[in-house]
Amino acid sequence: MGLRVRVLAALDQGLSCRAAAVRFGIAPSTAIRWSGQRRLIGNVAPKPHGGDMRSRRVEERAADILSIWEARKDITLEELRAGLAEIGLAVSVVGLHRFFVRRGMTRKKALLSLSKGLLMPSSRTGPTS
Structure with missing residues (x-):
């Protein structure tokens, strides 16, 4: 969660998603996804993983x-x-x-x-x- 917050703070300071991805060592698509999630949902918490789906x-x-x-x-x-x-x-x-x-x-x-x-x-x- 800490990394997500730092990446999004860098985006708020004007860094592009690709530049933030390079700076924090993550994939550009990850920074784009986190930014989109914050814009659509309002939070950046990870979605639940695993569990019985069927x-x-x-x-x-x-x-x-x-x-x-x-x-x-x-x-x-x-x-x-x-x-x-x-x-x-x-x-x-x-x-x-x-x-x-x-x-x-x-x-x-x-x-x-x-x-x-x-x-x-x-x-x-x-x-x-």
Whole structure:
């Protein structure tokens, strides 16, 4: 953030974006982008990075995912992924795994719980049996 402020202060003093980029050792496009961001948004804070960007799409179809899973609880994640692809939802096996983890259900525990006839949530403190 400090570098952004110094580059923009140099721009305010009349330096061009390219000259400021040379002075501070950054790409000219970076100085141009920061200047444009300040002009459009009013601040120069970096945008958030990372995070889960696709779970919203999967969560919108939670009923479809759970209905297929309820119909056949011994289904593998790959089989579930293929079934969802047939109804128009493209999701990865990892995405499905995260979907179940968000609900406190790991596939291993879900399969183990079938022998007991009920679904157990995963435990944060230790194994459940």
